[in-house]
Amino acid sequence: MAITITSVDAILVDLPTIRAHQLAMATMQQQTLVIVRLRASDGIEGIGEATTIGGLSYGEESPEGIKLTIDTYLAPALIGQDATNIHGAMARLNKVARGNRFAKSALETALLDAQGKRLGVPLGTLLGGAVRDALPVLWTLASGDTARDIEEAERLLAERRHDTFKLKIGRRAVREDVAHVAAIKRALGDRARVTVDVNQAWNEADAATGIAMLEAAGIDLIEQPIARDNRVGLARLAARFVVPIMADEAVTGPEDAMELARLGAADVFALKIAKSGGIFGMLRTAAVGDAAGIALYGGTMLEGSVGTIAAAHGFCTLPQLAWGTELFGPLLLKDDVVVERPAYRDFALRLPDGPGLGLALDEDKLAHYRRDRT
Ligand code: MUC
Ligand code: MG
Numbered sequence: 001m002a003i004t005i006t007s008v009d010a011i012l013v014d015l016p017t018i019r020a021h022q023l024a025m026a027t028m029q030q031q032t033l034v035i036v037r038l039r040a041s042d043g044i045e046g047i048g049e050a051t052t053i054g055g056l057s058y059g060e061e062s063p064e065g066i067k068l069t070i071d072t073y074l075a076p077a078l079i080g081q082d083a084t085n086i087h088g089a090m091a092r093l094n095k096v097a098r099g100n101r102f103a104k105s106a107l108e109t110a111l112l113d114a115q116g117k118r119l120g121v122p123l124g125t126l127l128g129g130a131v132r133d134a135l136p137v138l139w140t141l142a143s144g145d146t147a148r149d150i151e152e153a154e155r156l157l158a159e160r161r162h163d164t165f166k167l168k169i170g171r172r173a174v175r176e177d178v179a180h181v182a183a184i185k186r187a188l189g190d191r192a193r194v195t196v197d198v199n200q201a202w203n204e205a206d207a208a209t210g211i212a213m214l215e216a217a218g219i220d221l222i223e224q225p226i227a228r229d230n231r232v233g234l235a236r237l238a239a240r241f242v243v244p245i246m247a248d249e250a251v252t253g254p255e256d257a258m259e260l261a262r263l264g265a266a267d268v269f270a271l272k273i274a275k276s277g278g279i280f281g282m283l284r285t286a287a288v289g290d291a292a293g294i295a296l297y298g299g300t301m302l303e304g305s306v307g308t309i310a311a312a313h314g315f316c317t318l319p320q321l322a323w324g325t326e327l328f329g330p331l332l333l334k335d336d337v338v339v340e341r342p343a344y345r346d347f348a349l350r351l352p353d354g355p356g357l358g359l360a361l362d363e364d365k366l367a368h369y370r371r372d373r374t
Contacts, residue, residue, distance in 0.1 A: 003118075004041045005083045008075035008107070010067040011035045012371040015304065016334045022144040024170030024201040026054025031333060032063040033304045034103075035366070036070065038110035040083035046114025047361060049307035050106035050274060051329075058199075058301075059249075059275075061102040069103045078107065084118065086111045090278065101252065101277035102301070108278030109310040109357070116356030123313035123357055127279065130316035134348040135298060136324030138164035138195070139331070146180050150187045157191060163347050164193040166223070166326060170201025174210045182217040197223035200249055204233045208240065215243040221323065223270065224248040235265040244268050246297060246323070252276060254284045261292035268323055270299035272311070279314040286318055298325030305330045305338040309357050312342075312349055325349070337366045 013033040021028040036048040056062045061069075077096045081089050089111055093104050116123045124130035139162035141149035149167070156162045167184060169177040185194045196219055202210060207225040214222060221244050226233050228249035238245040244267035251257050251266070252275040260266050269289045276282040289296050298315040300308065308329045315325055327349050330342050339360045343350045352358025367373060 003083045005038060005078045005081050005089070006041050007039045008070065008078055009037045010070040010075070011037070011366070012063055012067055013337055013366065013369045014371055015336065015369055017332050018334055019143055021140070021332060022142045022171065023053065023168045024199040025057040028054060028302075031302055031304070033307070033337070034063050034066045034070075034106060035306065035337065035361070036106045036110045038078070038107065038114060040114055042083075042118065044114045044117050046110035046112070046117065046356065047306055047359070048106040048109030048113065048310065049303055050102040051301045051303045051307055052102060052274075053302055059102070061100060066103045066106070069097065069100050070107065073097050074100075074103060074107060083111065084115060086115060087280070090280070101281070102274045105274045105276070105278040106307075108280065109273070109307070112279065112310070113356035120355050122351070122353055122355060123310070124316050124351065127313065127317045130313070130351065131319065132316050134350050135312055135315055135321070135327060136164070136347055137328050137344060137349045138162055138166050138324065138326050139328050140166045140168060140326065141184065142168040146183050150184055153184065153188055153192060157188070160346055161344055162328070163191070164195065164324065166195045166197055168199065169196050170198040174202070174206050178210055178213045178217070181214060181219060185217050185219060193220045195219065195221035195223065197248070198225045200224055200227045202226055204230065204236070207237055211237060211241050211243065215241055219243060221246055221268065224250060231260060231263055231265045234260070235263040238265055238267060244295070246270055248299060251285065253281050254288045257285045257288035257292075261288060261294060266294060268295045268297050270297045271315070272299040272301055273314055274301045274307070279310065282311075282314055283317070290320065295322035296320060297323035298327060300326050300329050302332060303329045304333055305336050305342055306357065306359060309342060309352065309359055312351055313357065316351060335365065335369070337362055337369060
């Protein structure tokens with residue numbers, strides 16, 4: 001008898017961050033996770049997660065919208081479907097709903113987690129096998145204060161937790177931002193790599209000025225300097241500078257990747273399971289990057305442990321991942337809703353080796369942090 005999907009729940013969970021996290025478009029004091037619990041007729045439960053950054057300021061889906069989409073449209077389309085046929089289930093979701101990639105990603109993770117548990121294998125094995133069991137992870141310095149950022153970086157270097165730091169810029173005038181970045185790079189010297197993420201905040205002229213100065217200051221990578229839709233402008237910047245340009249918001253799925261590759265618009269692609277509608281979409285995006293000779297980077301939507309470990313299993317199967325990852329989301333949160341939080345040491349995230357994601361929900365914490373707690 002077929003194993004069918006019997007229930008799908010989407011739960012909003014609000015978790016405080018360890019400090020304010022300042023980006024060009026929002027300042028985060030907390031993160032909201034949409035935790036998905038998907039149960040099947042064999043009694044197995046899979047879990048998944050979707051997050052975004054700053055409500056609707058990063059992308060077109062908000063946590064509340066993701067829950068509404070799942071409750072109203074996606075869960076009813078999944079109930080009664082074969083829980084063991086993940087491609088079949090996702091094809092059905094793509095038929096009933098256009099877009100809504102973050103919501104679909106959370107559901108695909110839950111299906112994969114359940115199937116891994118069912119077969120008794122880790123998710124990486126289900127995906128064909130991991131080629132690495134740990135992933136390099138950078139840290140984002142985004143307190144908004146230069147001295148505090150330097151102090152934070154020095155501590156994390158000493159703890160051997162991170163040796164690459166990404167700075168969030170684009171809020172202030174270009175020269176002020178560059179002065180902040182250059183001061184941090186000067187303090188850390190060759191002991192750390194420093195990258196920047198502008199989150200689309202600059203126009204092309206600002207970007208030309210800013211990137212020239214950042215290049216001179218020894219910055220290693222420039223992420224999404226201009227608007228996501230300005231692909232031709234991104235191509236002009238990529239041709240103009242030696243420092244690599246990374247596309248983030250501009251690359252969601254394989255179709256964007258094709259177009260950016262055709263234009264020569266990026267040296268690096270930031271892959272995220274949420275942007276691509278799940279792990280399989282991320283892998284298809286990565287394949288286009290590989291075919292075009294574009295370096296790859298494992299990005300984050302600042303997920304908690306569930307979303308982070310889902311992405312990690314996917315990234316571990318990639319043949320090349322030249323720029324490592326930024327899968328530090330769980331470390332930005334004061335607390336989490338899993339029993340055992342992911343392990344970070346020696347500048348890397350270690351993958352759990354249990355079946356599926358290798359994680360279990362902490363029911364007490366979930367009850368405590370869920371938005372609808374009674
Ligand atoms: C982004 O745009 O890359 C990744 C790290 C971080 O601090 O924010 C995210 C989003
Ligand atoms: Mg980014």
